[in-house]
Amino acid sequence: MSNTLKRRSFLGLSVAATAAAALAACTPNPSPTATATGQPNRILPINPIIAEYETRRASTGKTVAKTLTPGPFSTTLAGKKITTWGYDGALVAPTLRGTAGDELNVTLANTLSEATSIHWHGLALRNNADGVPGLTQDAIAAGKDYPYSFKLPHPGTYWYHSHVEMQRERALYGALIIEDPQEPLKYDKDWVIVLDDWLDGVTGTPDEVLKEVSQGMGSMGGMSHGGGNGGMVMGHMLMGATSDFLGGDAGDVAYPLHLFNGRDPGNPETFTAKAGERVRLRIINAAGDTAYRVGAPGQKLTLTHTDGFPIQHVDVDAVVLGMGERIDAILTVQDGYTPVLALAEGKAQMTYGLVSTGTGTVPALASLPTTLEGKVVDGGQLTADPAVNLATKTVDRTHEVHLTGGMAQYDWGINAQQFDMAKPFENALDIKAGERVEVKFINDTQMWHPMHIHGHTFQIGTTGARKDTVIVRPKQTVTVYFDADNPGQWLFHCHNAYHAERGMMGVFSYLT
Ligand SMILES: [Cu+2]
Structure with missing residues (x-):
């Protein structure tokens, strides 16, 4: 209950509302159906339409079954013993793999001391499996099991993570790879790269950081923005970290470490391959507050997909991923050791992995380049494979979504409203099935x-990439369309x- 109270008080509710929240927190998990009392015109997760749409999805008749156990565990990072939370007791959660049309049956066995959920990021799945407590399901209480069961709708690189408060900022995330039964891309190997900014157990907890940043910079006054690219650190706050690529301020939070498949730069992952092999890299940015610039110095990456969907292939020197984005890229392996760098954009830090053909010498961390320049793009700047363009259709409904707030009060919001999960429909943007939005x-x-x-x-514009997560730079407008x-x-x-x-x-x- 204290966590609930703490979080809700961050949202700046009135005393009365906080008291109401305290009452609500003392009763069993408020059900999404209870939340939606008085919302008769909304298609709720329990509506039979949700199940009917699921029967329309393609099916292989196969099932992928797995139990995921979120819980506390101890491990070592950069020589320091830490305790954190993850799935199945590891920094790297199991990579789930299935084929489009398979049924995914995951039992979540919650061994955390608090409620949790899993969100299947990027999937156009049935609504009642989306994993958002208070909106699509009840939070899964400590000690309880919960069955997630849904069809895998589209091939591609996806991921899963807790959707409760700051839990994702521990290690409660993993990769979800959906194979294409008619995969057109030719490659010899398929590697997953999960990137994350890390502080839990090293400099504090994500909840402590949230509490600190939530106080805002308004009271500090006269803060200088010097200090170079890496910015200036005060407590957990990072000030003055800038990226021209991201249009200015790169991030809010100072991290001691950046992880590449759960490993810090002192202990890099090493992949093995033969020279000349084509490797499909599936890169996932699981970070909380860090974009990564990814590349292999001196080599091109051929970008093939973003957020699971194919794009017109393009050769680049590096690709930038915002938090939540995925990029698939083909790397042709060269003889010796090839570093794959993930530079923390604007933060003057990095992490990396190595590709080895079994020859040459391991490059020292200090010898690695610290920049990736040349042709650098992000997923929002790519062009869709025409096969996945949305059909030409007149727009039925437009929603303007102003991104609002700032560092002074740390009052980030949508259309000047800070979302309150206790009242999810308060400023809801209505749509109807069949519309082009x-x-x-x-x-x-x-x-x-x-x-x-x-x-x-x-889809971004009319020919841009199909995506579920897109970088929107300061003072810019990104227009997207979906059916x-x-x-x-x-x-x-x-x-x-x-x-x-x-x-x-x-x-x-x-709406109904
Ligand atoms: Cu933001």
């Missing part, structure tokens, strides 16, 4: 935001964990 993400803030929509893959073809109640939010928790969230709400 236009969403204008208008960034009124001084900072970039990776904006994520649940349950749909939108309202998956009824239910769907969260959308900034995938900066701290911005989201402070209220940069909203709901796309299907």
Whole structure:
């Protein structure tokens, strides 16, 4: 209960509302159906339409079954023993793999001391499996099991993570790879790279950081923004970290470490391959507050997919991923050791892995390049494979989504409202099944935001990539389109964990 109270008080509720929240927290998990009392015109997760749509999804008749056990565990990072929370007792959760059309049956066995959930990031899945407590399901209480069961709708690189408060900022995330039964891409090996900014157990906990940043910079006054690219650190706050690529302020939080498949740069992952082999890298940015610039110095990456969907292939020197984004790229292996760098954009830090053909000498960390320049793009700048373009259709409904708030009060919001999960429909954006929806993400803030929509893959403009998470730079507008073809109640939010928790969230709400 204390966590609930703490979080809700961060949202700046009135005393009366906080008292009401305290009462609610003392009763068993408020059900999404109870939350929705007085919402008769909304297609709720329990609506039979949700099950009917599931029967329309393609099926292989096969089932992938797995139990995931979130819980506390201890491990060592950069020589320091830490205790954190993860799935199945490891920093790297199991990679789930299935084929499009398979049924995924995951039993979540909650051994945490608090409630949790799993969100299947990027999937256009049935609404009642989306894993958003208070909106699509009850939170799964400590000690309880919960069955997730749904069809895997599209091939591609996805991931899963807790959708409760700051839990994702521990190690409660993993990769979800959906194979294409008719995979057109030719490659010899398939490797998953999960990137994360890490502080839990090293410099504090994510909850402590949230509490600190939530006090805002308003009271500090006269803060200088010097200190070079890495910025200036005060407590857990990072000030003055800048990235031209991201349009200014790169991030809010100072991290001691960045992880590449759960490993710190002192203990890098080493992949093995033969020279000349084509490797499909599936890169996932699971971080809370860090974009990564990824590349192999002196080599090109051929980008093939973003957020699971194919793009027109393009050769680049590096690719930037915001939090929540995925990129698939082909790397042709060269003889010797090849470092794959993930530079923390604007933060003057990095992590990396190595590709080895079994020859040559291991490069020392200090000898690695610290920049990746040349042709550098992000997923929002790519062009869709025409096969996945949305059909030509007139827009039925437009929603303007102003990204609002700032560092002074740390009052990140949507259309100047800080989202309150206790009242999810308060500022809901209504849509109806069958509509072509236009969403204008208008960034009124001084900072970039990776904006994520649940349950749909939108298209950027009319020829841009199909994506579920897109970087929106300061003072810029990114216009995206999606077909309202998956009824239910769907969260959308900034995938900066701290911005989201402070209220940069909203709901796309299907009406009956
Ligand atoms: Cu944000």
